[in-house]
Amino acid sequence: MFPAQALISWFKKNSRAFPWRNRRGVYGVWISEVMLQQTQASRVIPFYKKWMQRFPSLNSLAQARDEEALLYFEGLGYYKRFHGIMKTARLLSGKSFPKQAELLNKLPGVGKYTAAAIASLVFKQRVAVIDGNVARVLSRYFAIESSCAEIAKDSKTEALVESILPKREYAVFSEALIELGAVVCKKQQPSCNACPLALSCAAWLSKRVERYPLVLGRAQKKVFSTIGIIEKDNQFLLLKRENKTRLTDMWEFPILEHHKQGLSKQAIAKGLREQIGEQIAIEELNLLLTRKLFSFSHSYTSFKAYVEVWASDVKLSHEKLSKKKSYRLAKNARYVRKKALLKKPFGAAAARVREYLLAKAST
DNA sequence: AATCCGTGGTT
DNA sequence: TAACCAAGGAT
Known part of the structure; x- marks a missing residue:
């Protein structure tokens, strides 16, 4: 009983x-x-x-x-x-x-x-x-x-x-x-x-x-990612995760998930370019990935991400970009001022990068 | 039906 | 640090 x-x-x-x-x-x-x-x-x-x-x-x-x-x-x-x-x-x-x-x-x-x-x-x-x-x-x-x-x-x-x-x-x-x-x-x-x-x-x-209860183990996959901090006139480029299966409708800095460590900068730049706006020249993106800020790892439910965060020593400006008629930003992309970063919903990994940027006087 | 989906704390 | 864990649901 x-x-x-x-x-x-x-x-x-x-x-x-x-x-x-x-x-x-x-x-x-x-x-x-x-x-x-x-x-x-x-x-x-x-x-x-x-x-x-x-x-x-x-x-x-x-x-x-x-x-x-x-x-x-x-x-x-x-x-x-x-x-x-x-x-x-x-x-x-x-x-x-x-x-x-x-x-x-x-x-x-x-x-x-x-x-x-x-x-x-x-x-x-x-x-x-x-x-x-x-x-x-x-x-x-x-x-x-x-x-x-x-x-x-x-x-x-x-x-x-x-x-x-x-x-x-x-x-x-x-x-x-x-x-x-x-x-x-x-x-x-x-x-x-x-x-x-x-x-x-x-x-x-x-x-x-x-x-009790019995447990069944599971292996955790690894993913390597590279984030590109793109700053223009003191604003940061963000992308909204529309039509995604995870972190739906949350914002993040441009990120490329690749499954190998040490992918070439050229390949990373190309991958990022496709997300940001198709028409940005690869040469320009290469300039955007000149300085590694920091790296960290983050565990999701079924994989662990090892993330490198890169930025540029080259400062872009609206003027410089608008002269290129081929320049077109992705629909889900926005430039956001530092103070407004906290008004966008972020997942934990992107939030970690956000904290880094907010803590620093400048990038 | 097996797999995916987050995160912060604990061990 | 890596592994594991905590009041599940949808596909």
Whole structure:
């Protein structure tokens, strides 16, 4: 018999205070649940507070400009979440949220977990709420020989959770299971001595807690990139990542991703030229890559980028460029003053370059 | 169905 | 430093 009451009692004494637990309005729960996807609660707090202050309601969000709203998501990562939020906001503008998990699941960016969480927390629907935390707790309690991802998406897990849902306070129970995974039944160094489930936990009873859940390793690819800082009349050239699969609609300095280290400057210049504007002479771009500013590495989800940042000792001017009738800037390119760099949403790698430029008196 | 999508903190 | 991790979803 699963000790549901012990878990609920534990939760009532030990639950952490979060801003999204103050009120249970569907809008706030939705925003918090999306922000919490694959993101630790402590990191979400400041983002959530600023977001709710600026966009306190569904309608205020639906009326917002995408680029301004994206600034409030900058730094959280997995930006598809942001685009899903905006799509859903406009879809629901002037309407009310659906209350059934099945319908919530159809909203952009609202998957099985988030739909169940909203339905349970806000609308008190009796549904299984399964996230990574729950999967880990289950893997240990029942000694399931699978990875968290496999457990979470296995339909049998849903039936398992439904079978242990208590008759009363099932919404609190679901939240407690998540909280237990986050605070006690952690991946590393779980606090089994403080766990209300320990006495009947299969992994704990067999002293094999660290074995669960199973993990599958994956190799990380490497990518080498070169950024060209192009400055003209004290403005920096930026490119907006339109129609890209990652970092969609965010801004960056002209960057060329290549898969070999030590690509020739000529080849890099050519690659950058194609992004910036087709008609810039290669000779000119070569002049733009005369001085290496610094280099750094940045880890993305499935690859690690080794980035070199280059700049020029040659100062361009509008006058000089406009004399070339062949000069044409790409549609997604803008020259931006230093002070305005912070008004554009940047990914972490571009933001790192931005910090470098802002910290320096000049390039 | 396997793969991709970010980031900052921890080990 | 490299590897791993944290309240998933979409294709």
